[in-house]
Amino acid sequence: MNTISNPTTSSAAPVSLRSELVAGVTLSVIALPSSMAAGVVAYQALGPEMAAAGSIAGLAGAVFAGLVGALARTPSPVPTTPGVMVALLQANFATTMLATTGNLNATIAAMAICVALAGLWQVLFGLAGLGNVVRYVPHPVLAGFGLGVSLLLFIGQMPMLFGRTSFGALVTTPFGASELAMPLIGLVLIAGMLLLVRRFPRLPVPLIGLFAAIVFYHGLHLVFPGIALGRTASGDTLGELAGIVGAALGSFATLPREMIQPIILNSVAVAAIGIFDTLLTVRASKGYIETDATPRRELAGLGLANMAASVSGAAAMTTSLSVAVPAYLAGGRTTLTRIVGCFALLAIALIPGFIGSMPLLGLTALTLFFVVRSINWSVIDMVRDAIRPQYPSLRGRAWRDLSILLAVMLGILLVHPTMGVLIGVVLSCLLFITDMARPMIVARTTGATLLSRRGRSAHDMDLLRQKGERTLVLRLQGVLFFGNCDDLDTELRRLEPEFDTAILDMRRVTDIDATGNKLLNDMRARLAKNGRNLCIAGLTPELALFIGLAIETLPDLDAALERFEEKSLGEHLNAPHAQDDLEFLQSLSIDRRKIFTAAVEHRAYAPGDILCRMGDAGDGMWIILSGSISVRIPATSGALRVAGIAAGAPAGELALLEGNPRSADLLADGSLQTLYLSKSAFETLSDEAPDIGQAIITWIAIITAQRLRSSSEALRFAASE
Template identity: 30%
Template sequence: MPTESVAGSALTRRSSLKGDISGGITAGVLTIPVSIGYGLLALQPLGEGYLSYGIVAGLMSAIVVLLACALLGGSAGLIYTPRSVVTLVMAAVVLEGVARGPAAIAAHGDVGRTLSLVFFVVLMAGLFQALVGAVRIGRLIRYIPSPVMSGFQNAAAVLIMLSQVDALLGFRRRVPLSAVAANLSAVQPLTLAVGIVTCLAMWYGPRFAKSVPPALLGLFIGTGAYYALSAAGYRASLGPIIGPLPSTLPVPRYLPGFGSLLVERELWPVLLTLSVGALGLALVSSLDVLLCARVIDGVTGERSSGPHELVRIGLGNVAAACFGGIPSGMNLGASSANHRAGGRTRLAAVVAAAVILLAVLLLRPAIAALPRAVVAGMLVVVGLQLFDRSSFQLVTQAIGGELLHWRVMVLDLLVVILVAGTILVFDPVVGVGMGVALAVLFFLIRMSKSVVRRTYHGDVVRSRKARDPKLMELLGAHGRQIVVFELEGPIFFGTAEDLATRAEDPAAGNGCCVVLDFKRVNELDSTGARILVQINDRLKKRGGCLLLSHAHDNALVSAVLRDLGVTGSLGAHASFSDTDAALEFAEDRLLLAHAPGHALDAEMPVDRLSVFDGLSEEEVAIVRALLVRRAYAKNETLIQEGSRDRDLFLMARGVASVKVGRPGQSGQRRLASFSSGTVFGEVALLDQQPRSATVTADEDVVCYVLSEDAFRALVRDHHAIAIKLLTSLGSELSRRLRRANAMISELEG
C-alpha cells in the first residue's frame, strides 16, 4: 500500500508538471501578440520614435508581472498580461502628462528621461493599486454602476479603434484623426487591405481553425499577406514595419532614473501631476482586476482573493516599471487557455514568462519585421470585442419602444452616453473622474431614499398587554398619539433630515410618543445621531417623548448611540429590547394622561371587573361567592403549559405574561400580557384541552379564580347567570379577534 501511494503521488506530480508546462507554453504564445499590440498602443502618443520602446514595454510587463505574481503567491493558473482598457488609460496619461505640457519641457527631448517619466506613472499606479488592495477599498470600486462602466468600456473601444486609423491607412508618420481628410492623397489602399485581412482572420478564423488562438491567426495571416504583396512588387505601396527594437535584456534599467527624477525639486509639480493620473490608472486597473477575478473563478472553480490579487498585481506593476514595462492585469483569454491545457499551479505562469522571454531574446528580428498595419488590425478587433453589447441592445429596444421601464432604462442610456462622451471629448482620465462622480451621485441617491420602511399608530396596533376594556377604549380613542416608525438601512446625513420631518409631522400635537424601531438599521453616523437628539428635544417641548426599540441589537449602532450622547439625552428608560415593550410603555404613559384617576397598580374590586358588566349586583354576589382570591409573587407560575386544570382567572392587580417554549431552543417567548381588569384561562375552560401556554407573574399579582367545579355548579344552579358570564367571555374574545384582525390589516397593508 505505501508503495502504491508513493507511485500514485509521483504520477500525479508528473501529470501536474506536464499540464503546467503545456498550459504555460500555450498562454505564453498567446500573450506575445497581445502584449506587442498593447505596448505599441501605450506609447503611441509619444510618436513614431517610441513605438519600438512600447513593444518592448508590453512584452517586458508580461514577463515581470508573471514572475512577480508567481513569487508573491498568485492564484494558481492565472496569467497576467497588459489589458486593453488599462492600456488605453495609460496612453491618455502619457499623452496629457508626458507628451504635452511641463513634463515634455522637463524631458528636453531626451528619450531616456521621457521614458523615465512614463514608467514613473506605472510605478505610482502600481503603488496605488497595492494600497487599494491592502486597505481593502477595492470593495467600494465594485459599487460603480453598470452604466458608468458601459460608457467607459464603449469609449475605450472607440478610442482604441480610432488610434489605429493612421497605421491602417499606411501613413508614414502620426496623423491626427482631424487631419486624415487633408492627407487622403497619402492613403495606401494595400496597407488598408492588409489590416482588413488581419481583422477578418481574427474575427472569422476561429470558425475554421478552432485550436489556434485568434490573435495568432491574425498575426500570421496578416503578416503573410503583407510580405506576399511585398514579394509581388508592391513594397512601396505598403505601410511601415515596426523596425529595430532597443535592448531587450530584462534588467531594472529605469530604477536609477526614478531616483534622479525625485531629487530634482523643480520636477516635483510635474511628478505630482503624473501621480494624479497614476491614481486614475490604478482605479481603472483595480476595477478591471476585480471584474476579471469573478469571471476567472468560474473558469478555474477556485475562489480568488480580490484584495490579495490587487496587492500582488500592484507590486508586480511596480517591478515592471523598474524594468521598463506598462501595467498588467489578469488576462481572461490566456488564463482560460492555460487552464484548458492543464495549467493548475503557479509554475504555469513561470513557464509562460520564460516563453515570452525566449521570444524577446531570440525573435527580435521577427518582431521588428512585423507590419504596423497587422498590429493595428489586431487592435481594431480588440476594440470591436470591447464594445458593451447590452448598451446597443438598450438602444435598439428604446428605438423599437420595447422597454417596459423606459424611464429607468433611458436614464441608464443617458449615463452611458454622458460617460462615453466625456471620455471622447476630453480624455479617459477625465472620464474616470466623471465616472467616479456619477458613481458617488448614484450611491447617494440610492442610499438617500427614505429610511422609513413602515409607519403605524397605536390606535390600531397595540402592545401584547391585554387591559381592561375601558382602558382599551381609551387607547382606541387616543392611540394615534402613539406612532411607530420601522426603519431600514443607514441613518446618515442623506436620510436623517427626512426621518426628522416624518417623525415630527404626526407629532405636531401635544403629548405624542414616537417609537423608532431600529431592528433593520445597520449604520448610524454623527449627523443621524444629532438628528435623533433634536427630535427628542422637540417632542419633549410638546410634552411627548422619543422611544427606541432594538437599538442595541447592532453593536456598532449601539456604540454610536452611546458615544455621541443619544442614549444619555433620551435616558435609559427610552430604550427597549423590542417594539412591543416600547408600545406598552407608550400606552401606560397615554393612559396616565387620559385616565389620571385610574390607578394602574391598585387592586380592582371584583364588582368593577368588566366580565361582570352584564350582571346585577345580586348576580355578581352569587358569582363572587364562588371565586377564590389568590396572590402570586413575582415570577411565580399561574398556569403551566400542558397542565389539565380548567380554572378561569380574573386579574385584579398586577401584570402576568403568557409564554410558550421555543422548539429546539432554550428559553420562552412572550405572546401576551394581562393587566388588571382582564380575563384569561377561558380557552381551556371552553374546549377542555390542555393548557397551550405558561402564564407567569411579571410582578406581584392578585387574581380571583373560578375553578372548573365552581363553574359547573354555577351552570347547574344558576344557568341564567352562567349564560351571561359566557356571553361576556365571548364578547371579550370577539374584541380580541377584531383587534388582531385590525393589526394584521394595518401591518400587511
C-alpha cells in the same frame, strides 16, 4: 506522474504538473499578441520609430513584471499582463509630455515614474482593504468609461491601419493605389479574427491573427516588393529596450518641476484603470475558474508588478481573464502556470529575428480587434429602454443611466481619460448619496393580508386574518445607515401601539453600516422592553452575521410569517384534528360521514418519510389529521422547500382533480397522521354519493381560493416600490 497540490481549491485533489506546464505555454501563446499590442499603443505617441520598441516593452512587461505579479498575487492561472486600455492613458500622457519637453528620454522617464507611482497607489489601496469600494460604482459609470476608452483607442488606432499618424491626416491626406493594400489587409485580419472568435471561441484567435499578419506581410513583399504595408518591429531586442529605458531613467534628475503634477494625476488614472480591471476580473473569475482571490492581495500584487514594470519597459500592467480561461481549460490551476508562461514568453522574445519579423500592421489590427471585443454593448439596451421601455416605469431610470454613461464617455473623448475618471468618481459619489437618501420603507402591510405559503385549514386561515392585524410587515431597500435607520425608528415608534410583532423584510437591503447596526439593536431592545418583537428577514448571510445574534433573523419573509403565524395559533396549532372535525364533513349527516370513512384509508408516516415525489402519478390526496408536510422541488443546490401544509388541510388535491403527475415532493416534517382518498374512491363517491363529492370539491375550492388570495397579496407586496 508528478503532481502538486492545488492551492486554489479547498479540496486536496492533486493537479498534474504536466497540465500546469502545458497551461503555462498556452498562457504565453495567448498573452504574446495582446502584450505586444499594448506596448505599441503606449509607445506610438513617441513617434513611428518607437512603436517597434513598444512591442518589445509590452513583451518585457509580460515577462518580468508578470513574474512579479505571479509570485505576489493569489495563486491561479490569471496572469498579469500589459493592458490595451491602460496603454491608451500612457499614450495620451506621452503625447502631452513630449509636446511639453521635446525630450524623448525625459518623456520615457516620466512614463516609468508614472507607472511606478500607479503601482504604489494600487499597493496602498489594496492593503487598506478598499477593494470593496468598486461594488458601489454604478454600472453606467463603468460602461461609460469602457465605451469612452474603446472609442478613443479606435480613433487613435484606425489611422495607423491606413498608414497615417492621426485621424486628421486620415481624412485630409489622399491615398495612392499602392497604399490601399495596407488598410485592406488590416480590415480582413480584424474581420477574420472576429468571425473566428465567434465560431471557435476556444481557439487562440489573436495568435492566429498575428501569424496571419506575418504571412500576409512577408508573402506580399516577396510577390510585390514595392507594396506599402508599413514597417516591422525591425531589429529591436530586449537588450536595445534596456538601453532605451536605462538612458531615459538616467535623465530622471533633469525632469522639470512642472511635470510633477501631470505625472501624479496620470498615475492616479492608470492606477484606477488597473484597479477596476483587476477587481472586475476577481469577480468574474469566480464564475469561470477555481480561485479564492481576494481584492486585498490581488491589488497589492498588481501594484508590485507595476513597480517592476517601471524599470522593464514602462508598459502598465493589469489582469486578464480572457487570457486566463484558455490556460484554465488546458489544466492550469496554480502559480506555476503563470511562472511557466513568463519564461515561455522570454524564450519567444529571445528567438533570433522572430520579434523583428512582426509587422506593426498586424499589431494594430490586433489592437482594434481587442477594442471591438471590449466594447460594452449594454449601451444599446440603455438606448432602447430610454426610447421604448418594456415597462413605462423604467424610462426615467434608463434616461438617467444613459446620461451618466454619456457624461463619462464625453469627458474621456473631449477632454482627457483622467477627466473621465474624475467624472466617474463624482457621479458615483452623487449616485451613492442619492440612493442612500431614498426612502428606506417602500411597502407596508400586516399579517392579516399577507400570509405565509403554508397550507392551512380554512378555520386556521380565518383565525390568522383576525390576529394578523397585530403583525406589522415593512419592506426595506437600499443601504441602512444612520440617517434612514433613524427614519425607520421614528416610523416604528409611531406605529408601535398598532403591533405586537414587527417583521422587517430586508431582502433588498444591500449594506448596513456600524451606526445602522447599533440603531437596529437599540430598536430591538426598546421594543422588547415594551413587550414587542422585532424580526428581520431576507438578509444575506454576511449581513446577518454582522448584525449578530441579538436580533432574530430568518432566511426569508415567508419563514418569518410562518414563525409568527405559529405563535398566533398557539395551542391550536398542534392540536390533532379528529376526522369528524374536518370542515367539509360538518354539513354532512352521520350516515354520510360513515360513507366517507369507508372510502378513505388511514396512513401514518414517520419523520422524514416521503409521501410522493415530483412526477409520480397523481392518484389521490392526503388530508392531514396531525403533523405537517413540507413541499419541496428539486434545485441545483438540493431540494428547495417552497411551502408547508399544516393539520386540517389537504395535500396533493390538484393531482386528485386533474389526474396530472405530482408537481413537487411531499415530505413528513414529523410524525404524521393522514387520511388518504384515492382518485378511484373519489370518483366512486362522486357517482354514488354526489353530495359528499360536492362537499369535498367545495372545501378544496375554498382553500385554493384562500391560497391564491395570499399568493396575490405576496406578489403585490413584493412588486411594490
